[in-house]
Amino acid sequence: MADVPSRTGGMGEVADVAGPYEVAPFGEALRQLARERSDIVGVTADMGRYSDIGPFKDEFPERFFNAGMAEQSAIMIAAGLAKVGKVAFAATYAAFLTRRALDFMAIACAHSMADVKVMGGSPGLVNPYGGTHQAIEDLAVMCSIPDVTVIDPCDAVELRQVVRAAAETPGTFYIRNLRGKVPVVLDESSYRFEIGKAKQLRSGTDVGIISTGFMTARAMQAAERAADAGVSCAVLHVPTLKPFDDDAVAEFAADVGRLVTVENHLRSRGLGSSVIESLYSRGQVVPLIRIGLGDRFHVCGSQAYLEQLYGLDLDAITTAVVKGQWDF
Amino acid sequence: MTRAAAAERTVAELQGIAMSLRRRMLRMAAHKGEGYIAQGLGIADALAAVYFRELSIDPGRLDDPNRDRFLLSTGHYSIAMYAVLAELGVLTDEQLETYALNGSALPMSTFDETPGIEIISGSLGHGLGQGVGMALGLRLDESPAKVVVELSDGELQEGSTWEAAMAAASFRLDNLWALVDCNGIQADGPLVLDMEPVLDKWRAFGWSAVEVNGNAMQELVDAFDALRKEPGPRAVVLRTTPGSGVPTIERRDRAHFVRVNDDEWSRLMEELEDRG
Numbered sequence: 190m191a192d193v194p195s196r197t198g199g200m201g202e203v204a205d206v207a208g209p210y211e212v213a214p215f216g217e218a219l220r221q222l223a224r225e226r227s228d229i230v231g232v233t234a235d236m237g238r239y240s241d242i243g244p245f246k247d248e249f250p251e252r253f254f255n256a257g258m259a260e261q262s263a264i265m266i267a268a269g270l271a272k273v274g275k276v277a278f279a280a281t282y283a284a285f286l287t288r289r290a291l292d293f294m295a296i297a298c299a300h301s302m303a304d305v306k307v308m309g310g311s312p313g314l315v316n317p318y319g320g321t322h323q324a325i326e327d328l329a330v331m332c333s334i335p336d337v338t339v340i341d342p343c344d345a346v347e348l349r350q351v352v353r354a355a356a357e358t359p360g361t362f363y364i365r366n367l368r369g370k371v372p373v374v375l376d377e378s379s380y381r382f383e384i385g386k387a388k389q390l391r392s393g394t395d396v397g398i399i400s401t402g403f404m405t406a407r408a409m410q411a412a413e414r415a416a417d418a419g420v421s422c423a424v425l426h427v428p429t430l431k432p433f434d435d436d437a438v439a440e441f442a443a444d445v446g447r448l449v450t451v452e453n454h455l456r457s458r459g460l461g462s463s464v465i466e467s468l469y470s471r472g473q474v475v476p477l478i479r480i481g482l483g484d485r486f487h488v489c490g491s492q493a494y495l496e497q498l499y500g501l502d503l504d505a506i507t508t509a510v511v512k513g514q515w516d517f
Numbered sequence: 518m519t520r521a522a523a524a525e526r527t528v529a530e531l532q533g534i535a536m537s538l539r540r541r542m543l544r545m546a547a548h549k550g551e552g553y554i555a556q557g558l559g560i561a562d563a564l565a566a567v568y569f570r571e572l573s574i575d576p577g578r579l580d581d582p583n584r585d586r587f588l589l590s591t592g593h594y595s596i597a598m599y600a601v602l603a604e605l606g607v608l609t610d611e612q613l614e615t616y617a618l619n620g621s622a623l624p625m626s627t628f629d630e631t632p633g634i635e636i637i638s639g640s641l642g643h644g645l646g647q648g649v650g651m652a653l654g655l656r657l658d659e660s661p662a663k664v665v666v667e668l669s670d671g672e673l674q675e676g677s678t679w680e681a682a683m684a685a686a687s688f689r690l691d692n693l694w695a696l697v698d699c700n701g702i703q704a705d706g707p708l709v710l711d712m713e714p715v716l717d718k719w720r721a722f723g724w725s726a727v728e729v730n731g732n733a734m735q736e737l738v739d740a741f742d743a744l745r746k747e748p749g750p751r752a753v754v755l756r757t758t759p760g761s762g763v764p765t766i767e768r769r770d771r772a773h774f775v776r777v778n779d780d781e782w783s784r785l786m787e788e789l790e791d792r793g
């Protein structure tokens with residue numbers, strides 16, 4: 190294996206940022222919203238520092254509530270706040286929210302259509318701590334709860350737009366949060382996030398990559414490399430996992446020879462499975478490689494190390510696109 | 518090791534073991550360049566007392582069904598556990614040098630694949646409940662083994678901890694001990710909820726409980742001896758200093774996760790030797 194750094198880059202940060210980035214886009218977006226609206230509140234479970242809620246907390250300390258390390262309590266507090274008219278953003282790690290606090294998200298939040306916007310931090314292999322901390326099934330779990338909108342943003346630009354859209358739209362949201370130095374990939378002047386809408390970011394005819402979350406940035410790089418290798422590659426970014434944009438996926442799939450789906454999540458019951466389910470229901474059968482994580486707990490290590498180990502790195506994605514191979 | 522033999526260790530000998538644990542921890546953190554060293558140094562004395570005086574565990578027979586069980590509930594205290602396991606001869610010093618590196622068998626928080634580690638504990642609040650289950654099962658088997666669960670003050674905020682505490686007292690678990698490490702910090706800084714009075718909470722939940730300076734060996738030893746005479750379940754509330762033994766870490770504002778420059782680690786090691 191190539192030499193990859195062993196230091197983890199701080200709990201839950203996107204480890205190596207090569208190009209432009211923003212610091213704490215979630216907290217900055219929340220602070221901006223809170224300046225405009227007095228009903229915005231923030232909750233954490235002893236993970237304020239590691240969820241980037243700082244910019245909001247520092248300016249609006251009276252609207253910030255730290256429940257202590259108590260994820261169930263944090264979600265119930267958020268639900269209670271919502272039920273007296275607040276829009277509550279609850280942020281800690283995805284793993285502890287979607288496992289320990291699930292019942293409370295399903296019933297106290299989703300079933301009541303409460304205005305709780307859950308920010309699941311350090312998703313998938315972003316976290317170096319292994320099975321205890323790696324939320325590799327959070328999208329599957331949250332998509333399986335009725336009345337939850339589920340979003341995996343690509344970068345800092347989209348994350349800020351998603352936070353705003355969630356605040357402006359009634360109901361319970363589950364949003365994957367990226368913290369620390371979050372890359373800027375999308376063009377702020379032209380990109381518009383819309384709930385439930387996929388966005389085609391690149392056109393091509395041979396292969397189509399369908400991706401979600403920050404894997405879309407890597408999909409764009411893989412498409413670039415594929416073009417160099419003579420393979421024309423399109424990219425469809427699907428930030429909203431639920432409700433799923435069946436039409437956009439069908440249209441996109443109709444124009445390419447084969448598909449590759451890419452996600453920082455279990456390869457079953459996440460984006461890849463949704464694509465297959467959606468296409469198959471319409472009688473559309475397209476050759477497809479699903480890139481994602483296997484049905485196992487994953488080991489500990491830096492993000493770069495893990496992505497290489499489990500085939501989520503740029504090389505593995507490029508090989509899948511160019512050669513139609515992905516053996517992990 | 519029998520408890521009778523272990524109990525013969527003097528306070529000075531236990532202090533020497535605690536010093537050795539601290540040296541090992543600093544070397545591990547230095548190799549990695551970062552880690553939960555403040556917590557490790559804080560719990561060193563209690564672990565020395567428990568492992569080298571209170572527990573009956575044969576390092577050569579870690580699968581002995583009648584071994585005492587030590588459950589580290591606070592997974593990120595792994596650095597301290599690995600030091601203990603090296604002190605017992607279960608791990609080697611070469612293995613310690615891989616602490617939390619990519620592909621290491623000694624990850625940043627504990628997994629039960631590591632020999633001598635009883636539970637997976639990086640998701641906090643998992644220890645006490647499983648300790649109750651083990652204590653029930655061992656009692657059912659009429660085993661002489663006891664169960665000792667370490668947990669942190671942050672873990673006192675998880676509901677699961679108090680559900681377990683309630684059950685333990687209701688089941689009158691004479692073979693269950695809790696070591697509650699109150700080091701006053703958590704991820705967001707100083708404790709974000711007021712948890713006091715911690716000692717009274719355990720008593721109110723039906724436990725025999727005492728509170729000690731967790732970095733004073735004589736107090737620790739006396740606490741175990743006094744509590745042993747009380748009915749179970751039993752809790753020792755430890756007031757510890759994060760970074761204990763290394764003044765620069767003791768003084769740190771943000772001690773939850775320590776990352777310092779490579780050359781600074783040797784200075785921290787010197788501080789430990791000067792203090793010792």
Ligand SMILES: Cc1ncc(C[n+]2csc(CCOP(=O)(O)OP(=O)(O)O)c2C)c(N)n1
Nearest residue numbers: 235285639640641669670671702703704773
């Ligand atoms: C269930 C769960 N929630 C949150 C976390 C993230 N986390 C890791 S350490 C920590 C602080 C917990 O408090 P404590 O153990 O007292 O902290 P320390 O003394 O180590 O600073 C938190 C919130 C976790 N590991 N598990």
